[in-house]
Amino acid sequence: MPKATETTLEIDLKALQNNFDELKSKLQPKTKFLAVVKAFSYGNDSVPIAQYLQKANADYFAVAYTNEGEELRNNDITKPILVLHPQKANLQTLLNRRLEPSIYSKKTLLEFISIAENSNQNAYPIHLKFNTGLNRLGFDKIDIDFIIETLAKTNAVKVVSCFSHLAASEDLSEQEFTKNQINLFKDITSTFITKLGYKPILHLCNTSGILNYPEAHFDMVRSGIGLYGFGNDVRYQPNFTPIATLKTVISQIHILQPGDSLGYNRGLITDKEIKTATLPIGHADGLTRIYGKGKGFVFVNGKKAPIVGNVCMDMVMVDVTHIDCNEGDEVIVFDREHTAENLAEAAGTISYELITDLSKRIKRVFLT
Template identity: 40%
Template sequence: LGTDPATIADRMPLLRPVRTRLDVADGVNDCQMIHDTFSSGIASLSLSLDFMSRRVTPDHTLTVILGDIDTEGLPAADVYARAAAMLRLRHIDRIIGIGPEINSRSSSLPAGSVTYPSVEEFLGSVTPDDFRSELILIKGSQDEPLGNVARLLEKRRNGTVLEINLDAVVDNFNFFRSRVRPDTGMVCMIKASGYGAGSHELAKTLQSQGASYLAVAVHDEGVDLRQAGITMPIIVLNPAVDDLNAIFDSHLEPEIYSVDFLRSLIAEARRRGIKDYPVHIKIDSGMHRLGFRLDTLPEVIEVLSSQDYVVPSSIFSHLCAADDPSEDEYTLRQFDYFERCCVMLRSAFPGRRILSHILNSTGITRFPGQQRDMVRLGIGLYGIRTMHDGSQDELRPISSLSTSVISVKHWEAGTTIGYNRRGILSRDSVIATVPVGYADGINRHLGYGNASFCVRGVLCPTVGSICMDSCMIDVTGIPGVQPGDRVEIFGDSVPVEAIADTLGTIPYEVLTSISQRVKRVYYRE
């Protein structure tokens, strides 16, 4: 178009992303907030209300804060009448309209609705204390965003944000589902708070996608999901005798890895008068961590056969080296050993269907012939590849960690930066301070230039040590860096695998180390 390439190069870093997306975040006073800025059309409102309805819990009332609706050439009276009908159908408890058009049509909205002619008037009339234990949908457009309303109701935390792309979760789920038979169930692992991403939104997304089971590590995680409105079956992988009350009260399905635990579970089921409670029998086929061996399985069968309070719903095992082709012989022996255990257990209960599963994320792509009744989707669900042979290249990382610059200073060569004066500048430098540190999950070994974070598309090495709540990066040579600029810790420009490689660990550890004080924001593209 005749624009000088140098001018384009100067202007490109100034572009900012348009937030055409739907965000989910924690709000004030135990509120949950859904902020949708995609569009303000009637069809978009229907989709937003549908998304909201899948997140309803008994302990939260429903609130919709709605901006002016784009009539898209249709009669405005008809459009607002349709919107009112949608809101009634969804049983919205509280409706707030903001904008000159919706304010003038307040009589079209359901009874009890409150409207304001502008965002400014709304902000001057309410405070965060006016909202408590509500699921709030804030629905505006890019032309008239309700961003200030969202900021009023957003729970205050530090500026570091872990963003989780729910569309990427769906894509990864479907990637693996396309590689198994239509009748093969998908067990989704969301232990450790969804590998650090937060379990509630992931569980709601997976429940709506048709996953067969969720699996958590401890009963507290399962109880949490039940309180968040998750109704699908949940397996607890590391249950304990002390957890039995919570397991039964929340209808969680425990893994059985010892006869003693099985007997305790049966005793509690008998005391409660419960029959046919589902349990999952763990087989140690080679991991040598938890589970029954072939020679101990007869005792399990004997105990199960002697009562009808608990029943085996599935038998499963865990591959320990599926991602290492040099250990394939050992993996094949695990498959063979597990099959013998399956035959033994199933033959003892000929009238009962007992599911079996052994494949993890890697196993789904490498050993499709062993998919059996179900497969377990773990790190692959989060977009982390375990194989680099092209078989998992379609996976999309779901998480990105970012913060923002809070200070920019110019220092002469020889200046020391940070604790113990260990960051020594070898040149005149521009150093930015960012509010993220080891209390947020940034390992101290990433300091001293061992890692680089991305600012305006440029990788900027760390300088000096990682502090508890902040760290410093070298932004020398990047024009115009200023407070407020986004800093990517990991994401599209800095793969989490690169951080893991620097630390000599695996992506699992990096993801699960992100502190709970870091705000989680979930979004749909």
């Protein structure tokens, strides 16, 4: 891989393929695969990721909001796209771009049917989300009769899938809770299908659900974090490859004397002579202030360098007292060996937050 000359996120598409293949290997041949590419594909770049996965034969895509789906449509993504959290203001646009809404409440059902009817739609695909314990979005079982009665009054929409979301599939201490969710989903969908008169696609599992609950794969599974290289479990992590490497460079080196201060609000006051390196990455790039004052770290010439002082908007300073380095040397923020998960855990957060925080202003380079 080329040495960085600026802050760069390198994205390895071969690693993406490896992770896709690993997840697919856990499925029955007829089980569909939905690739979650919301939030800029978890900080990577949703357009190239979706284009690659479309060629790799992913069956479905999912985004959080309508504008994310629009961007994919504008860039030749033709596979079905599920919008997980559509808003009323965007429903007409969603319909115009042939995006498929998650319908999770009586209000969203009535609103979308109205728009679909006014646009003279016939059997427009919708996905019904049921709440089985996450208690975030979704219909409850008691809403089934309302849904059936409402659907019977229109030909404008057709239910193509029913789904729910596991709350703790990565936590094996919560197996009882997860199995209760699975059983509730089975109960809800059995009742719903009987009254509906046909069987939509059923899907429940996220990445950890795919790995830990094969009995709940149903007709389709959804994966986000697994595609990007995180198995959420030390047992599975060796089979996944983080696809992104975040690199930067040393802009300047300083020698601080005892009693000197460093950065905003004098975030560090030295008690001995130290050598620091200033890097062109900061909280505006997604390396937030939680990583300051020794919680976070980077790797300079293979050696760990703690972040010192407060993280600035566009810069961060690291302690390189013990490292032989020069201005212009490459710095690894995270890669396959020193993962985003390791860095996030050191600051008390999760890899999801770190990688989705990465700013679009960071240069992205795709490796094939």
